[in-house]
Amino acid sequence: MTTINGEVAPGFEAVRDAFVANFERRGDIGAAVCVYRDGRPVVDLWGGVADTEMGRPWERDTLQLVYSATKGVTATAAHLLAQRGVLDLDAPVARYWPEFAAGGKAEIPVRWLLAHRAGLVALDQPVALGDALRWDPMVDALAGQRPLWEPGTAHGYHGRTYGWLVGEVIRRVSGRTPGRFFSEEVAAPLGVDFFIGLPASERGRVSRMVHQQPEVDLATVPVEAIPEELRELVAALRDPDSLSNRAFAITEPAEIDFNSPEVQAAELPASNGIGTARGLARMYAALIGEVDGVRLFTTETLAGATDEQACGLDQVMLIPSRFGSGYMLPTETNPMAGPSSFGHAGRGGSLAFADPELGISFGYVMNHIVESLDDVRALSLVEAVRESLA
Secondary structure, eight states: OOOEEEEEOTTOHHHHHHHHHHHHHSOOSEEEEEEEETTEEEEEEEEEEEETTTTEEOOTTOBEEOGGGHHHHHHHHHHHHHHTTSOOTTSBHHHHOGGGGTTTTTTOBHHHHHTTOSSOSSOSSOEEHHHHHTSHHHHHHHHHOOOSSOTTSOOOOOTTHHHHHHHHHHHHHHSSOHHHHHIIIIIHHHTOOEESSOOGGGGGGBOOOEEOOOSSOGGGSOGGGSOGGGHHHHHHHHOTTSHHHHTTOOEESSOOOTTSHHHHHSOOTTTOOEEOHHHHHHHHHHHHSOBTTBOOOOHHHHHHHHSOOEEEEOTTTOSEEEESSSSBOOOSSOOTTSTTOEEEEOGGGOEEEEETTTTEEEEEEESEEOOOTTOOHHHHHHHHHHHHHO
């Protein structure tokens, strides 16, 4: 039986029950969940094993890589610059990054980068992974890349490129890398345990991810056995030239080992953020209200950040998706806590969001990476939060 550590406030016991069930019935190995309500933590739980190879237990300060949940953190940095009046999200990217104007991109506004509307999901020529980790070669490649659809006419998930695109704007405007900007302007004043670009001193706290292999090889499933609503997506996944595949093949090799120290030390602001559930929940709490005297967003900034910018069929994921400026908005497959929620999910199960109407924020991180439509670990925790609020 997995030992669960931490605390829950009276009335939130259902969240602890759901967290325990994730270990007993849903495959969690090591994980943490945190919920803030009205600026104060009401759930802070952790348990399991951080490293199955070493048998290292998950501790209160264990760090976890959260894949695309990083995008919400990066968006927060961009909106802080906009709030300070040094970045205009509706101005052309080229105002801040002149080289970006190449390839017919002179008029693309910053907001389209945040909302996945720029058509820059892939590269005609992938960049060597070692060069991508050094930042500038990938940024140069994206500056020269032509859009793969007419910008602004459609949206598609910029799964990997988002980080360099938005991150370079942050760097040009602030004079600091996105990881350093977040560290100095968000993490330090708020006391958030989260990094984009892991310091060597923190390496020993990081959990090791375990990837679950898919039970079904889509390449071998007969077309007639695939549900009608999934056939277009499966066909795209089988086609190496589809945007669904090209969007995640912008480096050579395309596969990136996110457990490696080199990858974790680099700044990949779309996908390699490393932190705690507590840190994510605390940051999102400070976007919608005050946390120990710190509030990150004004009411106006919050409204602008969460106003819907893209909705409908996603050109990469080939399912309906919704985005504000950098944050995912609720959909049928990712409802979060309700209509006013905003945040970001990460590959394999992680999730962080806030809901200003309910006054809550939520962070869930785990090291068992499960890529399946049947994975309901985060959903079960969110449903328990809603039950507790009711």
